[in-house]
Amino acid sequence: MSHPPPQSIHHEMRNVENSAAYLLPKLLAMKKSNPRLAILDVGAGSGSISASFAKAIPEGRVTATDKNKGILLRAAAVAELAGVSNIEFQEADVFKLPFADGTFDVTHCHQVLTHLKAPVDALREMLRVTKPGGIVAAREGDYDTECVWPNTPALTKFHEFAAGCINKLAGGSTSAGRQLLSWALQAGAEESQVTASFGTWCYSTPADKQGWTEGIVNTIRNKEGALRKGGLATGMTTEEDLEEMAKGWEEWNQTDGATLGMLHGEVIIQK
């Protein structure tokens, strides 16, 4: 099994229960009338949510795609570890999904649109490959709402750096969560077809804060990581700043009553 990059360890705690709870009642209702659901998980990354979908629909089938072929090797290993085999992996561009119109019952993405320059085009393509009567479901962070207590100059520096990476480096948006309903309408959905909600991240227990801090500190210090390499290459940050940010998170983790919260937008589009 390939060794996961540090960020993946944090990402691989994700599953349907903690990252797609808004979708679960609808998914279970759909499964009741058709146990052989076909789910497409777009931008699946290391695939822990995809594997969790596969577990949830043992008679159905999950297709997990990502534009990064390498991460799909990791996703295959994650699925194997989870003991699921009703899943397949395919390299794919979200703007040109290699599937016929109306192929899937559920087309899902999690923290994908927030990183794209043209999220509406991606949603339109997701709607295309979804069956009439099926759904498109998306959950996207709204990084501008991230809040930490206590806040410090080092954590403000990190927030601004990470926001810059999303907005400038990736060309995405740190206010994706609040825009999901608007994007769904621009992609062709009628308002009556869309159910919008917000979910949260809450890091406040010692174990959760420790896990968060380890993940983020490893990401900051990882010499091969995109955040560090991209940030240094573009002059958005310096070695000294990065070390200050890492130490800021370690200090936060040691502070009594420390808390981190964030809003995530969620939409279900009924096709």
Added chain:
Amino acid sequence: MSHPPPQSIHHEMRNVENSAAYLLPKLLAMKKSNPRLAILDVGAGSGSISASFAKAIPEGRVTATDKNKGILLRAAAVAELAGVSNIEFQEADVFKLPFADGTFDVTHCHQVLTHLKAPVDALREMLRVTKPGGIVAAREGDYDTECVWPNTPALTKFHEFAAGCINKLAGGSTSAGRQLLSWALQAGAEESQVTASFGTWCYSTPADKQGWTEGIVNTIRNKEGALRKGGLATGMTTEEDLEEMAKGWEEWNQTDGATLGMLHGEVIIQK
């Protein structure tokens, strides 16, 4: 029945299900072992949550307090409308609650600490009147995380004005939600006694947005309202700015895909 101030109409949509969902499983478990629970609802305002508590524990008893005697008349009317009689109302200062130590099984507040200069003292007093084995529960907005889409200069102006009212006029905090865990520890709780979470506001359906807009526009334009009177008296805003803000919300309400979200901090302290 007294005519409610405009803000109350919005507030009176609040009930245990939409405003204390984080507390509901614990409350139902406590009620199972003791149906005659005594609940104290501090800063109850017009009391729709208090009445909802009374409905939830028909064999128990709710005491609703507020420092504003006038609003408790409205709360009594709300309780009567809701058809509950296991509730009583009492004018009280949250810093000097007129109850003996260990009087209540559940001591609750909603959007109270965020408006106080000394929220930790209030929590300490709430813990004092709570029985050993009982709980203190609080849910407080984190107004700094409020996000609207689309944003406009008028809505930014409103956000800054409203934040100024909370921070300066009332001496409270627009980051109360994220600080709740920290405040609980400062009030004497051990970390192992506290369960912290975040809830959300989501206004994205036409009906919800219409209700929100009416409530906020009436509050802005209400000549007798604290927001308008306080804002004008202190020079924090002008008649022209207030009208621009009201029109900004009306315009927002007419915009396709408009959305409003906000984080709320939630804590349950096990005594």
